[in-house]
Amino acid sequence: MEVRPETRMGLLAFHHLYWPRDEAFFAAGEKILAPRKCVSPVFLHTEDEAYVMLSVNVIRTARIDMRFLSAVLNSSVVRYWLRHRGNMQGANFQIDAAPLRQIPIASATPKQRDVIARLVRIVQQRYGLASAEALSLYEALIDACVMECYFGEHMSARGLSFSDATAHLDASNEPDVEIAQRLHGLSDVSPELLAIIRSGR
Numbered sequence: 001m002e003v004r005p006e007t008r009m010g011l012l013a014f015h016h017l018y019w020p021r022d023e024a025f026f027a028a029g030e031k032i033l034a035p036r037k038c039v040s041p042v043f044l045h046t047e048d049e050a051y052v053m054l055s056v057n058v059i060r061t062a063r064i065d066m067r068f069l070s071a072v073l074n075s076s077v078v079r080y081w082l083r084h085r086g087n088m089q090g091a092n093f094q095i096d097a098a099p100l101r102q103i104p105i106a107s108a109t110p111k112q113r114d115v116i117a118r119l120v121r122i123v124q125q126r127y128g129l130a131s132a133e134a135l136s137l138y139e140a141l142i143d144a145c146v147m148e149c150y151f152g153e154h155m156s157a158r159g160l161s162f163s164d165a166t167a168h169l170d171a172s173n174e175p176d177v178e179i180a181q182r183l184h185g186l187s188d189v190s191p192e193l194l195a196i197i198r199s200g201r
Helices: 066-073 076-085 097-102 110-126 132-150 152-157 177-184 194-199
Strands: 031-035 044-046 056-059 087-089 092-094
Touching: 031 066, 044 066, 056 097, 066 076, 066 110, 066 132, 076 097, 076 132, 076 194, 110 132, 132 152, 132 177, 132 194
Parallel strands: none
Antiparallel strands: 031 044, 031 056, 087 092
């Protein structure tokens, strides 16, 4: 380490990290953590401190609600985009800074952002308490609300609106049967678009 240019020039001591990073990225506060290489993209929203290796991306921003952003990044739409426009290493996703910056973030209304962020908060609150089936239903609902931000007209024309129907939900109640049936029928009603995106092909 003593022979590296930065050490010989007196810029870094021999025991310092080769590429020092800003501690503010890892301190407590809202952030999204995402492994760079994975079988399926995962974007974890947390407010805890997280000192992670370079194999994990750390996303922090004040420009957008972070829970909403985590929902968008975890959506089937973004997974489809990363598979076809991002970097793949065989069957694995390679999620580096460049493809992350190029992801087209949905242009959502304030109401849509609020609904989606609240649904993410509900999942976080109920994680470990609710059944896997209940959490899976909420995650599918979040994904459908994100798809509505991207394909609102397409979904509205097929009776697949979700944001308005979920505005009343909180941690004390569940999506009703009608919403669940609508979710299960997404691919059947839109085989030419939503079914392909959800399949991840």
